[in-house]
Amino acid sequence: MTNGVGGSTAATELAKLASQRDQAVAIGLDEYHQRIDKLRALMLATGIDALYLDATTSLRYFTGLQCYASERLHGAIISTSGELLYVVPSFEEQKTRAGMVVEGDFVLWEEHQDPTASVARAAMKCAPQARCQLAIDSQTPFFTASRLQAYDANLIISNAEELIATCRRIKSDAELTLLTQAKAITLRVHQAVAKILHLGIDTREVQSFLDDAHIACGMDGRSTFKIVLFGEPTAYPHGVPYPQTLAENDMVLIDTGATLHGYNSDITRSYVFGEADARQREIWELERAAQLAAFNAAQIGAACSAPDLAARAVIEAAGFGPGYQVPGLPHRTGHGVGLDVHEHPYIVKGNDLPLEPGMCFSIEPMICSYGEFGVRLEDHAYITAAGPKWFTEPSRSMDDPL
Numbered sequence: 001m002t003n004g005v006g007g008s009t010a011a012t013e014l015a016k017l018a019s020q021r022d023q024a025v026a027i028g029l030d031e032y033h034q035r036i037d038k039l040r041a042l043m044l045a046t047g048i049d050a051l052y053l054d055a056t057t058s059l060r061y062f063t064g065l066q067c068y069a070s071e072r073l074h075g076a077i078i079s080t081s082g083e084l085l086y087v088v089p090s091f092e093e094q095k096t097r098a099g100m101v102v103e104g105d106f107v108l109w110e111e112h113q114d115p116t117a118s119v120a121r122a123a124m125k126c127a128p129q130a131r132c133q134l135a136i137d138s139q140t141p142f143f144t145a146s147r148l149q150a151y152d153a154n155l156i157i158s159n160a161e162e163l164i165a166t167c168r169r170i171k172s173d174a175e176l177t178l179l180t181q182a183k184a185i186t187l188r189v190h191q192a193v194a195k196i197l198h199l200g201i202d203t204r205e206v207q208s209f210l211d212d213a214h215i216a217c218g219m220d221g222r223s224t225f226k227i228v229l230f231g232e233p234t235a236y237p238h239g240v241p242y243p244q245t246l247a248e249n250d251m252v253l254i255d256t257g258a259t260l261h262g263y264n265s266d267i268t269r270s271y272v273f274g275e276a277d278a279r280q281r282e283i284w285e286l287e288r289a290a291q292l293a294a295f296n297a298a299q300i301g302a303a304c305s306a307p308d309l310a311a312r313a314v315i316e317a318a319g320f321g322p323g324y325q326v327p328g329l330p331h332r333t334g335h336g337v338g339l340d341v342h343e344h345p346y347i348v349k350g351n352d353l354p355l356e357p358g359m360c361f362s363i364e365p366m367i368c369s370y371g372e373f374g375v376r377l378e379d380h381a382y383i384t385a386a387g388p389k390w391f392t393e394p395s396r397s398m399d400d401p402l
Contacts, residue, residue, distance in 0.1 A: 009196065010196050013195055013196055013209075013213070016192065017192055017213055021216075024178060024181050024260050027178075027261065029101060031172060032063060032064050032101060035062050036062055036063075039062060039078060039164075039167055043080045046163065047133055048080065048133050048163070049079065049081075049133045050077050050078065050127065050132060051134070052135070053076045053078065053137045054136075054140040055069045055073075056140075059075060060262060060339060061164075061167070061339055062078065062167075063086075063102045064102055065096070065099055065100055065102075066262075067096075069141070072089050072115070073109070073116065073144060074089075074096075075137075077107070077119065081128070084103075084105070085122055086100070086104050086106050087107045087115065088106065088108065088109075089108070089110075090108040090110055116147035116151065117151065119144075120148055120155055123155065131155075132155050135157075135158045135163055136160055168343065170358035170359060171338060171382065175263065178260055179263050179264075179265075179337065179391060180391055183392045184391075185214070185260065186257055186266070187267055188217065189214060190267060191402045193210065193254060194271070194402055196209060197246060197273055200245050201245065202245050203228040204243050207223075210226045214258035219259060220258065220262070221258070223258050224259060225255070225266075225341070226256045227253070227254065227256065227268075229252070230245070230273075231250040231373065232372065232373060234253040234270065234374045235368045235369055235371070237374070246273055249274035249276070250272070250273050251271075253268065253374060255267075255376065262339050263339060264338065266341050267392060268364060270401070271395075271401040271402075280373065286315065286375075287375040288395065289314050290365040291379070291394060293311055294334070294363045295388055295390070296310070298383065298388040299388065300356065301355065303352045303355070304347055304351040304352070304354075307347050307363060308347050308365075311365035315328055315365065316328070326370055329366060329368070330368055332346060332347060332348035333365045334347030334362040334364055336359070337360050337362060337380055347362070347363070358382070359382065360380060360383075360391075361382075362379070363378070364376055364377065364379075377401075379393070
């Protein structure tokens with residue numbers, strides 16, 4: 001069997017994983033204050049008086065508060081003058097206080113009131129003059145953004161995406177530690193999955209195991225996502241809407257991850273259940289070469305597009321593509337990762353942002369051949385002062401993929 005020995009039971013593998021649980025340290029209060037201070041400095045430099053964070057991962061990034069988007073506005077306002085204001089429904093005040101990490105004041109609104117008016121009034125009080133420059137989280141719902149824009153001519157709305165991304169795309173040592181632990185756990189989960197595969201197993205059984213395995217390892221909860229594909233459906237990057245059963249000599253593709261104190265893992269492994277044929281080996285080896293070329297191109301000062309271009313050069317030199325055509329690589333080579341599984345920086349053609357120490361991203365130049373199979377090898381890397389470094393070691397060979 002190309003992927004190693006199978007035949008172990010799910011219960012056996014879950015017990016092994018539970019015995020290897022890691023201790024993880026959450027982001028500390030001092031780091032949240034440092035993040036807010038950095039954001040305020042950027043706001044001052046760009047003439048922003050206040051910044052509104054909606055119920056997104058950016059709210060968690062800067063304040064530690066976890067909220068989930070709903071029809072009721074929850075968020076926070078950070079001002080350059082020093083205020084941190086939590087904007088929440090009045091009946092949620094005590095719940096918010098219980099989950100609060102960074103101390104702040106409250107702007108409360110009642111059920112019959114327009115909460116965007118509360119945000120607007122609070123923001124305008126933060127400005128030293130009549131006109132207020134308010135930057136808003138780019139993931140703020142349109143209905144909130146549009147009401148803020150219409151509130152008052154003296155409230156000038158701008159997009160906070162670059163301000164936020166400038167902070168979030170450079171990871172701290174504490175973040176790198178959490179990301180390293182999260183990815184190591186998911187790699188162990190991959191290794192366990194390979195051991196429970198057997199002829200006739202259903203993709204839904206594997207997905208259920210992925211959930212149980214991530215929980216057993218001490219992650220925050222179930223898998224954030226769990227793409228499990230056998231045979232021809234492995235050619236489709238985000239899977240197919242129907243289950244499959246495993247057959248002899250099928251290509252297997254499993255893409256999964258979970259969170260640890262909010263920080264995401266995301267690893268894909270592809271291998272053959274049985275004996276690989278010449279075509280499977282050809283594509284797998286090409287994928288491995290493209291992944292390595294992308295990694296080697298991820299040097300300090302290089303553009304974020306450089307790893308993508310390097311991977312495509314390898315794939316196209318073998319007669320695939322060109323561009324996004326299939327058989328070939330139909331999507332970008334990678335994406336940033338942190339509190340979101342996909343975030344800045346994006347490893348894609350046209351992104352001229354220079355790579356810097358602390359940037360983290362996936363390297364996954366998948367090769368798809370519709371009607372045949374696909375191969376994706378996905379590991380994540382980060383930029384150090386000495387250049388790129390893997391979070392998890394990539395697959396060594398077709399016969400030793402894990």
